[in-house]
Amino acid sequence: xxxxxxxxxxxxxxxxxxxxxxxxxxxxxxxxxxxxxxxxxxxxxxxxxxxxxxxxxxxxxxxxxxxxxxxxxxxxxxxxxxxxxxxxxxxxxxxxxxxxxxxxxxxxxxxxxxxxxxxxxxxxxxxxxxxxxxxxxxxxxxxxxxxxxxxxxxxxxxxxxxxxxxxxxxxxxxxxxxxxxxxxxxxxxxxxxxxxxxxxxxxxxxxxxxxxxxxxxxxxxxxxxxxxxxxxxxxxxxxxxxxxxxxxxxxxxxxxxxxxxxxxxxxxxxxxxxxxxxxxxxxxxxxxxxxxxxxxxxxxxxxxxxxxxxxxxxxxxxxxxxxxxxxxxxxxxxxxxxxxxxxxxxxxxxxxxxxxxxxxxxxxxxxxxxxxxxxxxxxxxxxxxxxxxxxxxxxxxxxxxxxxxxxxxxxxxxxxxxxxxxxxxxxxxxxxxxxxxxxxxxxxxxxxxxxxxxxxxxxxxxxxxxxxxxxxxxxxxxxxxxxxxxxxxxxxxxxxxxxxxxxxxxxxxxxxxxxx
Ligand code: SF4
Ligand code: SF4
Numbered sequence: 121x122x123x124x125x126x127x128x129x130x131x132x133x134x135x136x137x138x139x140x141x142x143x144x145x146x147x148x149x150x151x152x153x154x155x156x157x158x159x160x161x162x163x164x165x166x167x168x169x170x171x172x173x174x175x176x177x178x179x180x181x182x183x184x185x186x187x188x189x190x191x192x193x194x195x196x197x198x199x200x201x202x203x204x205x206x207x208x209x210x211x212x213x214x215x216x217x218x219x220x221x222x223x224x225x226x227x228x229x230x231x232x233x234x235x236x237x238x239x240x241x242x243x244x245x246x247x248x249x250x251x252x253x254x255x256x257x258x259x260x261x262x263x264x265x266x267x268x269x270x271x272x273x274x275x276x277x278x279x280x281x282x283x284x285x286x287x288x289x290x291x292x293x294x295x296x297x298x299x300x301x302x303x304x305x306x307x308x309x310x311x312x313x314x315x316x317x318x319x320x321x322x323x324x325x326x327x328x329x330x331x332x333x334x335x336x337x338x339x340x341x342x343x344x345x346x347x348x349x350x351x352x353x354x355x356x357x358x359x360x361x362x363x364x365x366x367x368x369x370x371x372x373x374x375x376x377x378x379x380x381x382x383x384x385x386x387x388x389x390x391x392x393x394x395x396x397x398x399x400x401x402x403x404x405x406x407x408x409x410x411x412x413x414x415x416x417x418x419x420x421x422x423x424x425x426x427x428x429x430x431x432x433x434x435x436x437x438x439x440x441x442x443x444x445x446x447x448x449x450x451x452x453x454x455x456x457x458x459x460x461x462x463x464x465x466x467x468x469x470x471x472x473x474x475x476x477x478x479x480x481x482x483x484x485x486x487x488x489x490x491x492x493x494x495x496x497x498x499x500x501x502x503x504x505x506x507x508x509x510x511x512x513x514x515x516x517x518x519x520x521x522x523x524x525x526x527x528x529x530x531x532x533x534x535x536x537x538x539x540x541x542x543x544x545x546x547x548x549x550x551x552x553x554x555x556x557x558x559x560x561x562x563x564x565x566x567x568x569x570x571x572x573x574x575x576x577x578x579x580x581x582x583x584x585x586x587x588x589x590x591x592x593x594x595x596x597x598x599x600x601x602x603x604x605x606x607x608x609x610x611x612x613x614x615x616x617x618x619x620x621x622x623x624x625x626x627x628x629x630x631x632x633x634x635x636x
Contacts, residue, residue: 127328127358131378133371135507136363143298146421146428153432154445160228160436161213166475167263168270169195180207184236194274197263202414202434204235216458220468238410245407253321260406261413266396269477284391286324290331293367294460297480299417302430304338308345314400326354333359365540369394420446424453424483433474440470457482462541496549504543510536514543521560529560
């Protein structure tokens with residue numbers, strides 16, 4: 121694989137928008153823990169993939185850190201008790217997706233003692249094999265904490281080509297969201313230690329931590345942490361220009377390398393793995409402290425909240441409790457959104473709990489939302505195409521989807537849409553484009569299209585692996601043949617040499633006889 125330069129030069133991805141970031145309003149106060157709620161609601165699935173096997177039942181007493189489910193494959197991610205208490209129930213509770221939907225949740229009543237039992241940790245993590253490290257991360261419930269909640273073990277252990285570099289994504293480019301910035305300011309050492317663990321787990325030769333150019337002292341803190349933790353570690357901090365949505369995995373890779381992750385492909389195809397900075401810190405907590413993923417930082421912000429701030433929140437905490445912990449809503453709150461104003465999901469209920477992928481709760485007033493604007497017909501202005509970072513045809517996708525022509529939308533690469541919301545943001549007709557894309561993807565997923573897509577990508581990887589293995593075997597065969605030839609030639613030489621020496625000896629002996 122050709123050598124890829126990462127972050128030495130910066131490139132641009134297509135489309136995108138320059139937005140006001142509104143981040144500082146939630147960064148004025150230091151990070152504070154959110155109070156424990158009366159009940160924690162823990163969806164069995166908090167990641168992209170199937171649920172693990174449930175290991176508790178109503179009435180069980182649990183301690184913090186105790187596994188509540190067990191993963192039977194890398195696609196499953198266990199959940200753990202965020203605190204000590206009693207499992208009261210296993211029943212459907214509200215979740216953020218699909219809108220108004222429910223999913224099976226364990227209901228945990230905290231006992232107020234907050235007892236915790238650490239997972240087993242290695243004496244020397246650096247002596248563990250990559251597979252053993254990945255196993256520990258899986259057992260600790262690690263999923264991408266940037267928002268997508270993809271199972272980390274599946275990302276790290278994919279049978280891919282060798283991983284050359286690890287990119288830690290700290291460029292949370294969506295307005296208002298500042299949980300990663302707060303983490304990088306408050307726990308930079310944890311990120312660097314996590315980066316070292318993930319380097320060993322992936323075999324990566326270097327790590328690039330990507331941050332935004334408007335993140336003030338974050339760069340300095342990360343560089344200090346690198347010097348403190350391991351000045352020789354191949355870890356660099358790179359600042360990228362704040363353009364939305366450069367925090368998207370494919371967009372960030374393009375900015376740092378100039379390369380496009382192929383359609384239907386993965387960053388691993390380029391020898392890269394991209395993880396969120398919070399995922400790296402959580403990897404450190406699992407390996408060093410035996411602390412599984414039971415909490416995360418959540419930004420609670422927006423013009424509809426009294427005291428915007430970042431809180432350390434136990435998973436399962438209902439959103440209503442966080443809104444209260446941030447001073448409550450302003451009088452004119454119109455809508456709560458999970459995520460940022462561009463790609464976030466409007467919430468049907470404030471009883472929805474925080475899960476591993478919940479990075480921000482945004483409170484918006486009527487004037488902050490486009491909902492008040494009437495939806496007009498498409499005027500084919502092409503603005504949505506201009507800003508699409510995935511080089512799609514948003515208006516055509518929309519047209520097919522409203523006509524229920526899901527196959528046509530899929531043929532236009534609907535699954536390449538990262539739901540960034542740029543198209544809807546600039547649409548002069550206020551068409552809710554992204555809602556339609558989410559709906560279309562949901563329908564196609566139910567039809568198993570994405571599984572087929574993943575299977576195609578996997579088959580391609582395997583074919584590539586096979587080709588590489590064949591090439592390597594051919595090289596080895598040639599090398600061995602060459603070595604054999606050399607050996608044979610060397611052997612022949614020594615025989616010739618021996619014959620010469622024998623002849624000399626005979627001659628010497630004959631000469632003696634003549635002399636006598
Ligand atoms: S921006 Fe809106 S109106 Fe313009 S082409 Fe796209 S969908 Fe149509
Ligand atoms: S939401 Fe999808 S279609 Fe719209 S701009 Fe973003 S990637 Fe393109």
